[in-house]
Amino acid sequence: xxxxxxxxxxxxxxxEVETLxxxxxxxxxxxxxxxxxxxxxxxxxxVDDDDYIDQKRFEIEDRCVDMIATQQPMAGDLRAIxxxxxxxxxxxxxxx
Numbered sequence: 001x002x003x004x005x006x007x008x009x010x011x012x013x014x015x016e017v018e019t020l021x022x023x024x025x026x027x028x029x030x031x032x033x034x035x036x037x038x039x040x041x042x043x044x045x046x047v048d049d050d051d052y053i054d055q056k057r058f059e060i061e062d063r064c065v066d067m068i069a070t071q072q073p074m075a076g077d078l079r080a081i082x083x084x085x086x087x088x089x090x091x092x093x094x095x096x
Contacts, residue, residue, distance in 0.1 A: 006071055010080060013063055017084050017091070020056050024095040027053065050095055057092040061085060 027046055034042035064085050067073065073081060 006067075006073070006077070009063075009067060010077065013060065013067070013081070013084055016056070016060055016063075017087055020053070020060065020088060020091050023056070024053060024091045027095050053092055053095040057088045060088045064088075 031046045034046060064081050067081055
C-alpha cells in the first residue's frame with residue numbers, strides 16, 4: 001500500500017476516534033441531565049445507546065489491528081495507532 005493510502009487510513013481512524021469522543025461526550029451530558037432530572041426513561045435511553053459506542057470501539061480496534069498487521073508501521077506511525085487503541089478503550093469505558 002502506498003504511503004498516501006496509509007496516511008489516509010490513519011487520518012480516517014483519527015477522525016473516527018474524534019467522532020466517538022463527541023458521541024461519548026454527548027452521552028455523558030445526557031446521563032448527567034437524566035440524573036439531575038431523575039428521568040428513568042432518559043437514563044434507560046443512555047444505557048441503550050451504549051451498544052452503539054461499544055460497536056464503534058470494536059470497529060476502530062479491528063481497523064487498528066488490521067493496519068498494524070498488514071502495514072507493519074514503524075516508529076511514530078505505530079505509536080499513533082497504539083495511542084488510538086488506548087484512546088478508544090478509555091472512551092468506551094467513559095461511555096459506560
